[in-house]
Amino acid sequence: MAKAEPELVQMSRHVSAFRWPDAPEEEKFSVCVHCGFCLDVCPTYQELKDENHSPRGRVLLIKEAAEGKLPLDESVIDPVFTCLDCRACETVCPSGVQVGSLIETARGQAHAAYPPVGRAGTVERIFLRGVFPHRSRLRAIGKFIRFYQRSGLRTVVRKTGALSVLPHAAREMEAVIPEIAADMAVDALPERIPARDAKKGTAVLFTGCVMDVFFAHVNEATARVAVRNGLEVLVPREQVCCGALQIHAGDREQARIMAKTNIDVFLATGADYLIINAAGCGAALKEYPDLFRDDPTYGQRARDFSARVRDISELLVEVGFEAPKGHINKTVTYHDACHLCHAQHIRSQPRQLLRAIPDLKLVELPDSERCCGSAGIYNLTHPDMASALLERKMDDIPETADAVVMGNPGCMMQIRLGVHKRQRDLDVLHTVELLDEAYQKEAAEQ
Amino acid sequence: MTSPVELVRAMKEIVGEQHVIHEQNKLHVFSCDGYVARQALPRAVVSPANTEEVAAVVKWLHEHQIPFLPRGAGTGLSGGAIALNNEVVISLARMNQLLSVDFENLRAVVQPGLVNLTLTKQITGDGYYYAPDPSSQSVCTIGGNLAENAGGSHCLKYGVTTNHIVAAKFVLPDGEVIDVGQPYGDAVGYDILGLVVGSEGTLGIATEITVKILKKPQAVQTALAMFDRVEDASNTVSAIIGTGIIPAAIEMMDQLAMQAVDKSNFHVGYPPDIEAVLLIEVDGLAAGVEEDAERVVEICRQNHVRTVKIAESTDERALWWSSRKMAFGATGRISPDYIVQDGVIPRSRLTEVLQRITEISRESGLRIANVFHAGDGNLHPLICYDSRVPGETEKAIRVGSEVLHVCVDVGGTITGEHGVGIEKIEDMRYQFRDEEIEAQIAIRRAFNPNDLCNAGKLIPEPARCVEVKQARRIIEQNVEVFSGFQEQTAVTAPDSTS
Ligand SMILES: Cc1cc2nc3c(=O)[nH]c(=O)nc-3n(C[C@H](O)[C@H](O)[C@H](O)COP(=O)(O)OP(=O)(O)OC[C@H]3O[C@@H](n4cnc5c(N)ncnc54)[C@H](O)[C@@H]3O)c2cc1C
Ligand code: SF4
Ligand code: SF4
Numbered sequence: 001m002a003k004a005e006p007e008l009v010q011m012s013r014h015v016s017a018f019r020w021p022d023a024p025e026e027e028k029f030s031v032c033v034h035c036g037f038c039l040d041v042c043p044t045y046q047e048l049k050d051e052n053h054s055p056r057g058r059v060l061l062i063k064e065a066a067e068g069k070l071p072l073d074e075s076v077i078d079p080v081f082t083c084l085d086c087r088a089c090e091t092v093c094p095s096g097v098q099v100g101s102l103i104e105t106a107r108g109q110a111h112a113a114y115p116p117v118g119r120a121g122t123v124e125r126i127f128l129r130g131v132f133p134h135r136s137r138l139r140a141i142g143k144f145i146r147f148y149q150r151s152g153l154r155t156v157v158r159k160t161g162a163l164s165v166l167p168h169a170a171r172e173m174e175a176v177i178p179e180i181a182a183d184m185a186v187d188a189l190p191e192r193i194p195a196r197d198a199k200k201g202t203a204v205l206f207t208g209c210v211m212d213v214f215f216a217h218v219n220e221a222t223a224r225v226a227v228r229n230g231l232e233v234l235v236p237r238e239q240v241c242c243g244a245l246q247i248h249a250g251d252r253e254q255a256r257i258m259a260k261t262n263i264d265v266f267l268a269t270g271a272d273y274l275i276i277n278a279a280g281c282g283a284a285l286k287e288y289p290d291l292f293r294d295d296p297t298y299g300q301r302a303r304d305f306s307a308r309v310r311d312i313s314e315l316l317v318e319v320g321f322e323a324p325k326g327h328i329n330k331t332v333t334y335h336d337a338c339h340l341c342h343a344q345h346i347r348s349q350p351r352q353l354l355r356a357i358p359d360l361k362l363v364e365l366p367d368s369e370r371c372c373g374s375a376g377i378y379n380l381t382h383p384d385m386a387s388a389l390l391e392r393k394m395d396d397i398p399e400t401a402d403a404v405v406m407g408n409p410g411c412m413m414q415i416r417l418g419v420h421k422r423q424r425d426l427d428v429l430h431t432v433e434l435l436d437e438a439y440q441k442e443a444a445e446q
Numbered sequence: 447m448t449s450p451v452e453l454v455r456a457m458k459e460i461v462g463e464q465h466v467i468h469e470q471n472k473l474h475v476f477s478c479d480g481y482v483a484r485q486a487l488p489r490a491v492v493s494p495a496n497t498e499e500v501a502a503v504v505k506w507l508h509e510h511q512i513p514f515l516p517r518g519a520g521t522g523l524s525g526g527a528i529a530l531n532n533e534v535v536i537s538l539a540r541m542n543q544l545l546s547v548d549f550e551n552l553r554a555v556v557q558p559g560l561v562n563l564t565l566t567k568q569i570t571g572d573g574y575y576y577a578p579d580p581s582s583q584s585v586c587t588i589g590g591n592l593a594e595n596a597g598g599s600h601c602l603k604y605g606v607t608t609n610h611i612v613a614a615k616f617v618l619p620d621g622e623v624i625d626v627g628q629p630y631g632d633a634v635g636y637d638i639l640g641l642v643v644g645s646e647g648t649l650g651i652a653t654e655i656t657v658k659i660l661k662k663p664q665a666v667q668t669a670l671a672m673f674d675r676v677e678d679a680s681n682t683v684s685a686i687i688g689t690g691i692i693p694a695a696i697e698m699m700d701q702l703a704m705q706a707v708d709k710s711n712f713h714v715g716y717p718p719d720i721e722a723v724l725l726i727e728v729d730g731l732a733a734g735v736e737e738d739a740e741r742v743v744e745i746c747r748q749n750h751v752r753t754v755k756i757a758e759s760t761d762e763r764a765l766w767w768s769s770r771k772m773a774f775g776a777t778g779r780i781s782p783d784y785i786v787q788d789g790v791i792p793r794s795r796l797t798e799v800l801q802r803i804t805e806i807s808r809e810s811g812l813r814i815a816n817v818f819h820a821g822d823g824n825l826h827p828l829i830c831y832d833s834r835v836p837g838e839t840e841k842a843i844r845v846g847s848e849v850l851h852v853c854v855d856v857g858g859t860i861t862g863e864h865g866v867g868i869e870k871i872e873d874m875r876y877q878f879r880d881e882e883i884e885a886q887i888a889i890r891r892a893f894n895p896n897d898l899c900n901a902g903k904l905i906p907e908p909a910r911c912v913e914v915k916q917a918r919r920i921i922e923q924n925v926e927v928f929s930g931f932q933e934q935t936a937v938t939a940p941d942s943t944s
Contacts, residue, residue: 030834033778034482036521040561040585049493049539049559050467051520057475064474075471092584094710095778 017065017072020112021294022252024105029063032056032097038089043371044082047388052079055089055099062106072113080106082385084378085248086371087283087342100343101290107250128246128377133258135240139184142213146180170380176416177214184212185219186235193223193233200230200319201272203310206262206285209241211278211409218409221436222277222312228439229321233275238265242276243291244284248376252291259288260298263305274305277312277432279408280376283343285309311340312432313349313407323356326441328434333365333401335393335415337408341369350407350431357438365404366396374414386414394418403427405434448510450489453534457492460502465493465540476517476535480582481525481869483785483839488529491517493537496557497615497623497653500536504651505621507534508898515900516651518559518590521582523786524867526593526646530902536651538589544568545654553612553629555656558589565657574659577604580863581771592652595644597863599695599770600727602821604660606863608643615654616642619899629656641889646865647900649893663729666694667739668763671724671746671754672717676700679722680796682749683820686726687793689745691738696821697725697770700800702780703815703828709779712768720752724820725770773817774828781813781830783839787846788864789853793823802852803827810845812838824862825853847873866904874906 018024038055039045045054052061058079064070080103089099181188186207203226207219223233239262243255262285266274276282286309288302310318334354340346347369354362373379373389393415397404404415404426416428450468457466467473468490477485489512494500507514514534517527529535541557544565548554549572556565562583566575579598580586586596592614597606604610613627627639642649673679683696699707704716704723716723724746728738739756746754757763777784791799800816803825807814815828827849831842850860850873860866860873874883886905890897 030782031778033775033784034478034480035775035778036480036519036582036585037772037775039519039521040564049537049542051475052467052472054475060475070471070474073471075469075474091711094707094712094772094775096710097778 015068017068017070017076018106018109020109022105022108024062024066024102024109025293026066028098028102029059029066031095032059032063033095034060035094037092037094038097038099041088041092043084043086043088043373043389044385047385053082055093055097058083059097059099059102062102065106072109076106077110077114080110082382084338084371084373084375084385084389086338086375088338088369088371091342091369101287104247104250104252104290107248108252109250111250111252128249128251129254133241133246133254135186139187139213142180142184145177145213146182149177149179168383172417172421173379173413176413176420178416180213181216183216185216185223186212186237186239188216189220189223189233189235191235191237193227193235195230195232196227197230199232202232202234202269203273203275203315204234204236204239204266204269204271206239206242206274206276206281207235208276208278208281208409210413211281215409215412215430218277218430218433221430221432222275225316225321225432225435225439226275226312229316230319231273231275231315234269234271236265236269242281242284244280245376247284247291248378256291259291259302263288263298263301266305266308267301272308273315274309275312275315276309277407277430278410279311279337279339279344279346280410282309282311283339286344311344311346311349311407313353314344314346317349317352321353321356324435324438324442325358326438326443326445327359328357328438328441329359330402331361331363331400332403332405332429332434333363333398334368334431335365335372335404335406335411336369337406337411338369338371338375340407346407350405353431353435354405357434360434360438363398363400365398368396372411372414372418374408374410376410379414379417390414390418394422394424397424397426401426403429403434405429405431407431448512453510453512454490456506457490457503457534460506461492461494461499465495467491476520476529476537479517479520479522479525479527481523481528481785481867482783482833483843484525484528484530484868486529486532488535489532491535491537493540495540497617500538500541500651500653501617501621501623503534503536504617504619504899508620508896511896511898513898513901516558516589516593516647518587518593519561519582519585521586522590522594522867523788523864524594524646524861524869526865526867526900526903528868530868533900538587538651538653541589541653542587547659549574549659551630552659552661553656554659555654556588558592558652558655559587562586562588562591565659569659570662573662575662576610576657577601577660578607578610581774583771588655588657589652592643592655593645593647594863594865597819597824599697599767599819601863602696602819603692603694603729608640610658611639611643611655612658613656614639614642614652616649617651617653619650619894619896623653627656644865646867646904648890648904650899663694663731663735665732665735666727666729666763667735668757668766669724669726669739669742669746669754670714670757670766671726671751672720673722673724674720674750674752676722676800677797678750679724680800680820682724682746682751683796684793685745685749686742687821689741691728691741693738693742693821694727694729695725696727696819698816698818698820699723699725699770699773700816702813703773703777703817706776706778706780706815707769707773710772710776712765712772712776714765714769717752725766770817773815774826777815777828777830780815782832782834783842784815784831785829785842785846785869786864787825787827787829787849788861789825789827789850789858790862791823791825791853791856791858793820795856795858796820796823799825799852799856803849806845806848806852810841812842812845814845814849819862822862823858825849843869851876868903871902871904871906874904
């Protein structure tokens with residue numbers, strides 16, 4: 001490039017800025033042909049209109065860092081972390097660039113180079129390493145929130161303004177945390193639930209962390225609809241959080257530890273499938289092999305594992321599901337969670353389940369595949385971008401809808417926040433909640 | 447001489463702090479557009495919000511004699527938005543509003559950064575659309591379309607961009623704002639609008655554009671026809687047009703292009719042993735369309751088609767179109783890099799030209815995939831290469847040039863829709879005589895006397911400026927040595943007026 005450069009940059013030319021193992025791979029960034037098809041689907045480009053914050057730009061920055069044309073400084077790190085990892089770009093990219101994998105491995109490099117500081121650092125230390133990997137701590141937090149919600153402490157805290165110690169985004173979230181169940185599903189469900197009719201296979205239910213603390217009832221509904229449709233369900237107690245949030249933050253080391261546990265636990269059961277009802281976790285579980293590129297043993301185990309991971313909607317359609325007979329007289333709209341539609345290519349299955357429910361009216365959500373801004377802990381680390389995207393999502397939800405349905409707990413929290421802020425009369429539901437309700441009603445109606 | 451600090455301060459004052467990018471490392475992503483064979487860093491990227499800001503930016507740059515160029519989405523395929531002279535890039539991406547629509551009179555006023563397909567999306571609910579549909583329509587901007595006079599699959603029936611733009615606000619290279627064209631009715635006096643459409647950002651910057659919109663056709667039928675031999679496909683195209691049917695589109699792809707798209711998300715499943723596939727669309731009033739579609743199928747059969755099929759659903763039709771429209775990008779599935787060429791030939795010479803292209807491919811050892819608007823003879827040979835192999839980029843550029851010369855030799859031109867930019871600037875000499883080029887330069891000089899606005903694009907320097915060019919080439923070949931002087935050369939070197 002014909003421009004005077006600082007001496008240091010010149011010297012470092014052709015020495016990759018990615019000096020740690022597990023770096024973004026050349027065969028992944030070199031397939032980008034710079035056509036630009038990805039620009040206008042990228043939510044951050046739509047908002048900022050700066051190519052540094054577009055998929056094409058990010059891939060170029062990663063490539064140049066790998067080639068030593070750019071140092072691993074703010075110019076690379078900021079775009080790489082402002083990415084929502086929503087994969088909308090992968091859906092349109094005609095050349096098949098795996099932007100998600102490039103972003104995640106680049107974050108791994110940044111993580112190794114600069115241990116996180118500031119707000120992101122706090123979030124990471126406390127939650128990503130301190131809480132999520134440990135069931136007992138998750139359980140304790142769940143119990144505390146439940147106590148907080150039910151004891152009157154919430155009223156006191158809200159009145160005294162004690163919440164002001166939390167960052168604004170977290171304070172907003174506090175308001176929309178759902179009523180916490182007494183127990184997480186992983187504790188409440190039996191370890192083995194037999195299939196109701198002729199058995200179509202055995203499936204491990206992956207209960208997750210956020211889903212199980214905030215939406216334990218969704219896990220229970222998932223188990224019921226699976227059993228109802230001929231699956232034997234196992235709920236191994238030793239499973240841990242999937243590690244998606246750690247992967248998004250670039251903490252691949254912590255993620256690998258968790259992935260190994262899950263792989264070992266699952267493979268030991270010999271089950272046919274692993275059921276997941278959280279899009280973000282599903283994508284991460286299906287992409288475990290990416291974490292073990294340099295580890296032949298776990299690489300193979302991860303591939304065996306990932307081949308059996310199924311989103312609940314995907315599995316029900318695959319093995320065949322019985323249409324419920326219970327009626328639900330509601331109008332709903334469906335939001336495509338990024339990690340279902342873009343990362344796992346699951347679009348028709350959840351709609352198929354919803355359409356099978358008698359009387360339920362499904363209206364389309366315009367631009368339903370655009371990110372709602374939740375993106376893991378993104379709404380805590382990048383509150384401005386997250387809230388701009390949430391506003392757009394809320395604008396799109398049709399007035400006629402009684403509920404907005406989706407397949408991811410992160411989106412559910414985010415959209416609950418949107419509903420709360422706008423004071424809209426709108427339920428936020430998981431797809432299986434409605435299906436389960438229709439099955440339940442069937443029993444009652446008979 | 448203006449210091450970088452002064453420049454940045456002045457730009458920030460006009461467009462606001464957060465809309466000026468100037469740190470060197472943040473400029474890399476602007477070092478090229480959809481044409482990647484050349485790269486150069488701009489000195490800054492400025493994103494104005496409206497006509498007034500564009501005019502103020504341009505005026506300041508003109509006063510300080512700093513070169514600049516407009517940029518839309520950066521999907522151009524001839525390098526028009528590459529800052530060869532270290533320009534200040536004026537990005538129009540933020541100016542992306544649909545300003546007003548007049549359905550009754552079929553007009554819409556848009557800002558230049560509005561994405562082509564977004565305009566259609568915003569008026570489709572009312573039953574209207576914007577007709578020019580470059581394959582890149584989901585990303586490219588209407589300002590970029592204006593500058594390149596973009597074409598598209600449906601331009602066979604509906605005409606290219608210039609037939610759909612009726613007026614524009616235009617910021618001249620000295621910052622003055624003029625209105626060109628007539629929102630209703632034809633040009634009065636000289637057709638200045640006709641001149642600026644297709645001027646590739648060398649005459650100024652369009653900041654508000656009035657376009658025609660059309661009512662969506664009542665019915666559409668799309669056929670996919672697979673041929674064992676290119677010749678049969680090519681005869682089919684001529685036969686269809688010969689019957690007097692004006693199809694909305696006739697697109698062709700060859701085997702290598704089919705392989706590329708079939709490896710992408712837009713998989714159709716083309717047989718591996720056919721030579722050509724045609725995508726033919728007819729539209730209009732329901733009754734006529736049905737009949738035309740039947741005739742199209744019949745003509746395909748007469749010309750030894752292997753299989754021909756009419757799309758049964760909108761999903762199927764959409765997939766076939768995606769497969770065609772994503773073909774350039776999908777070339778990344780079979781090659782690390784490619785150059786898209788863009789020649790036009792008389793339709794009747796298609797078979798012969800394709801044979802020549804096959805020979806050029808064989809001689810050079812570079813694979814060439816072919817995708818084209820067969821209806822109007824606009825070829826897009828995709829020259830596959832690997833920039834990591836020393837010398838291969840230069841070879842690919844040379845091969846591209848050879849292909850264009852074949853087009854000119856059979857009576858065609860060097861560009862149908864992607865523009866000349868820097869890519870084909872030397873090929874202009876193959877197409878035009880020196881006098882003709884001088885005439886064009888005189889026009890440019892009338893608009894852009896100091897050559898500050900997108901210099902070094904579209905029109906080559908006349909022969910007598912060859913010395914200047916040689917000097918520049920020496921500088922370019924010795925970048926390391928001269929890089930210290932770059933600031934200075936950037937302002938003074940692009941001097942076709944000397
Ligand atoms: C995969 C792919 C497929 C394509 N298919 C087609 C096709 O089918 N048909 C076709 O015609 N083209 C096609 N193109 C080329 C390209 O998309 C068009 O040339 C398009 O018009 C460029 O628009 P842009 O917004 O990206 O402009 P840019 O690339 O940003 O700019 C292009 C030129 O226009 C100038 N410019 C931009 N905005 C303005 C303005 N407001 N005023 C004055 N000058 C301006 C720039 O200086 C530059 O010279 C394709 C490109 C790609 C990558
Ligand atoms: S669509 Fe794919 S190939 Fe094209 S620029 Fe984006 S990432 Fe690169
Ligand atoms: S993953 Fe989403 S946010 Fe990130 S580059 Fe792709 S489209 Fe943009």
